Amino acid sequence: MSQASATIKASTNNWVWGADATRPRFLHTMIRVRDFDASLRFYVDGLGMKVLDRFDIEARRVTAFFIGFGGYEDGGCLELTHLWDVDAYTHGTGYGHIAIGVPDLPGALAKLEAMGVEVTQRPVKYFADAPHLAFVKDPDGYSVELIQTRKG
Amino acid sequence: MSQASATIKASTNNWVWGADATRPRFLHTMIRVRDFDASLRFYVDGLGMKVLDRFDIEARRVTAFFIGFGGYEDGGCLELTHLWDVDAYTHGTGYGHIAIGVPDLPGALAKLEAMGVEVTQRPVKYFADAPHLAFVKDPDGYSVELIQTRKG
Numbered sequence: 494m495s496q497a498s499a500t501i502k503a504s505t506n507n508w509v510w511g512a513d514a515t516r517p518r519f520l521h522t523m524i525r526v527r528d529f530d531a532s533l534r535f536y537v538d539g540l541g542m543k544v545l546d547r548f549d550i551e552a553r554r555v556t557a558f559f560i561g562f563g564g565y566e567d568g569g570c571l572e573l574t575h576l577w578d579v580d581a582y583t584h585g586t587g588y589g590h591i592a593i594g595v596p597d598l599p600g601a602l603a604k605l606e607a608m609g610v611e612v613t614q615r616p617v618k619y620f621a622d623a624p625h626l627a628f629v630k631d632p633d634g635y636s637v638e639l640i641q642t643r644k645g
Numbered sequence: 646m647s648q649a650s651a652t653i654k655a656s657t658n659n660w661v662w663g664a665d666a667t668r669p670r671f672l673h674t675m676i677r678v679r680d681f682d683a684s685l686r687f688y689v690d691g692l693g694m695k696v697l698d699r700f701d702i703e704a705r706r707v708t709a710f711f712i713g714f715g716g717y718e719d720g721g722c723l724e725l726t727h728l729w730d731v732d733a734y735t736h737g738t739g740y741g742h743i744a745i746g747v748p749d750l751p752g753a754l755a756k757l758e759a760m761g762v763e764v765t766q767r768p769v770k771y772f773a774d775a776p777h778l779a780f781v782k783d784p785d786g787y788s789v790e791l792i793q794t795r796k797g
Contacts, residue, residue, distance in 0.1 A: 515748055515795070517692060517693050517714055517746060517747045517748065517794075518721070518745070518794075519713065519714060519721025519722070519723070519746075520743075520744040520745060520790075520792060521721075521743070521744045522674045522741075522743050523740075523741035523742050523743075523790070525739050525740075525741055540669065541669050562668065562669055562670045563670070569670065569671025569672070570671070572741070572744070582737065582739035583737035583738045583739060584737040584739055584740070585734065585735035585736040585737035585740070586731075586734045587676060587677050587734035587740075587785060587787065588675075588677075588736070588737070588740035589674075589675035589677055589726060590674075590675050591672075591674050592672040592673045592674075593670070593672060594670050594671075594672045595669045596668065596669065601669075633739060635739065638672075640672060642669075642670075643667070
């Protein structure tokens with residue numbers, strides 16, 4: 494069991510997104526996952542996200558985790574949704590990936606690989622002054638781009 | 646032509662994400678789109694995002710727009726990718742949606758509907774103290790959740 498899933502507590506901080514309510518902003522991206530334990534091992538133990546909230550909605554037979562690097566106010570959270578009665582999902586050709594900036598791309602990849610994560614694109618630069626980027630697969634096969642944020 | 650696409654200029658601010666490089670953070674979500682003009686009408690004219698950057702990569706026959714409500718530092722940008730040789734994409738069952746917080750949900754929906762946008766879920770509350778939320782479809786059929794951020 495991942496560190497994260499072992500310490501989850503449900504909460505109902507529904508209104509944290511009421512902060513900075515005067516302008517529109519990006520809140521989260523939702524993907525459906527099969528196995529929270531595998532997902533949290535990847536995103537929390539592997540990438541360093543924190544669990545912000547968990548919702549179990551009996552009536553809709555769905556559980557959702559909100560995870561992110563900061564709080565809801567920082568923008569760009571991830572919502573992991575698990576439908577209790579569905580254990581397989583398909584990937585279309587439209588949706589691409591989420592991108593996460595990491596200070597140390599080689600270090601991040603080494604850590605993920607040691608956990609058994611598949612690297613689908615080794616670090617590459619697309620422009621002379623661009624950051625290095627790489628791609629990995631999360632446990633459900635979603636692409637996750639990792640971009641080196643620390644220069645040099 | 647949308648206001649946005651009429652005023653695009655290419656730039657190469659590849660290193661704006663070098664800010665706050667000491668901790669990992671969420672950068673963007675990428676979706677593939679067929680028609681930038683339709684996408685920018687929806688996300689820029691309709692929802693109020695701004696175009697941050699545009700990349701035309703001849704060698705890979707791809708163009709990408711980065712759009713967001715703030716700058717790259719605010720987290721949660723959207724990357725719209727158009728493959729020059731592909732004009733149709735499929736939606737799997739795994740990827741869900743992006744969520745955007747808006748101060749005035751009824752106003753945002755009215756504006757989008759006046760533009761011909763399909764509303765797939767009228768405003769609803771899932772919990773007693775939860776914010777109202779609604780769902781619309783973007784021009785490529787991606788679900789976009791709109792969450793009321795201003796309380797009351």
